[in-house]
Amino acid sequence: MPQSPVLRAAYRARAAAADLAPLPRAAKDDVLLAIADALEVRTREIVEANAEDVAKAEEAGTSEAIIDRLTLTPERVRAIAADVRDVVRLPDPVGEVVRGSTLPNGLELRQVRVPLGVVGIIYEGRPNVTVDAAALCLKSGNAVLLRGSSSAYKSNVALVTVLRDAVGGAGLPADAVQLVPGESRESALELMRARGQVDVLIPRGGAGLIRTVVEQSTVPVIETGTGNCHVYVDEHADVDLAVDLLVNSKAQRPSVCNAAETVLVHQAVADAFLPRALRALKEAGVTVHGDEAWAKAGAAAGVEVVPVTMDDWDTEYLSYDIAAGVVPSLDYAVQHIRTWSSGHTEAIVTRDTAAARRFVAHVDSAAVMVNASTRFTDGAEFGFGAEIGISTQKLHARGPMGLPELTSTKYVVTGDGHLKGGPIP
The missing domain is CATH 3.40.605.10 (Aldehyde Dehydrogenase; Chain A, domain 1)
Structure with missing residues (x-):
């Protein structure tokens, strides 16, 4: 022996x-x-x-x-x-x-x-x-x-x-x-x-x-892998649903690997989505590390936004923090995710079936959610038992x-x- x-x-x-x-x-x-x-x-x-x-x-x-x-x-x-x-x-x-x-x-x-x-x-x-x-x-x-x-x-x-x-x-x-x-x-x-x-x-x-x-x-x-998970809010998203999914993905339990760490929002829906999301995230105790669009919306809504850095895009916070950006297109969001994702879980919020199909086809992660929280990537939730x-x-x-x-x-x-x-x- x-x-x-x-x-x-x-x-x-x-x-x-x-x-x-x-x-x-x-x-x-x-x-x-x-x-x-x-x-x-x-x-x-x-x-x-x-x-x-x-x-x-x-x-x-x-x-x-x-x-x-x-x-x-x-x-x-x-x-x-x-x-x-x-x-x-x-x-x-x-x-x-x-x-x-x-x-x-x-x-x-x-x-x-x-x-x-x-x-x-x-x-x-x-x-x-x-x-x-x-x-x-x-x-x-x-x-x-x-x-x-x-x-x-x-x-x-x-x-x-x-x-x-x-x-x-x-x-x-x-x-x-x-x-x-x-x-x-x-x-x-x-x-x-x-x-x-x-x-x-x-x-x-x-x-x-x-x-x-x-x-x-x-x-x-x-x-x-680590869970640098993303939520993408598409231009065809239901704004109320998107806010609820984002807050659940981030704040329901932020210390776990399937919690969202980045939110990307299509510019066409940003004006409607950002003020509501900022207020909801603040109420949940989440600090937003945002780009210029998020910072401007935060100033208008009276919500402090920390300037986002390159390191933020690469960070698995495991805390009440989230990186946030506004993107010009679905393809830009996909490219951002492919650059920074750890390959764990990504979610799209949209009412457009074609957009959902495109997102699913082009995002290369272990799990891709359509109109569902990232928090569902879990063995028990999938019916596999404790993973x-x-x-x-x-x-x-x-x-x-x-x-x-x-x-x-x-x-x-x-x-x-x-x-x-x-x-x-």
């Missing part, structure tokens, strides 16, 4: 993954139900551990948005347990026949879904990811190595203790769920280099974390990653004494 604590954990996870892979759905669902029950029974110890992390973050002057992501309340723990039960109700992807046929020579060919094996998750201060990732990995037959941030360390220790106790108590190997040993950058780097023991890494967090994992890892990475992340890459998985995205496939070929290059005996 390897000497490094991280590699030893990966070694144990690989053994656990081999035991998980052939399990029937009922066995995996029983484990998830045990986890959900345990989370509710042991809520107090989870919340107490989390309170230590929150207090430390507050002392360090951490932003409100980050603290919101970090905080666990009894209500949030119950919601996490409910998410686990939602996963129980989802179909098991393992064993699904993706395609199958009988070849001309009589061989029966089937492509079936199988677990990835050992999945490593590297993520920042969102302890709910600990449970979401474990639940989805277990349901899809994978072992999981969890590497959260040091800011949520005590929370994650408490959660993983509950998870492992529930998994072991249900008769499955507890090493199917492990917290990667250590809080240092070196332990994370060691996980990234555990090629051969870890089958895939999935980073969840800000641009810096994702870039580091992609660039430093020798383990294959499924890139979950592992939003993939912004184009290989294997794109968009909300649910259970099928945590599987690979293998080919099962059944013959009757078939020999290559000759007749069947």
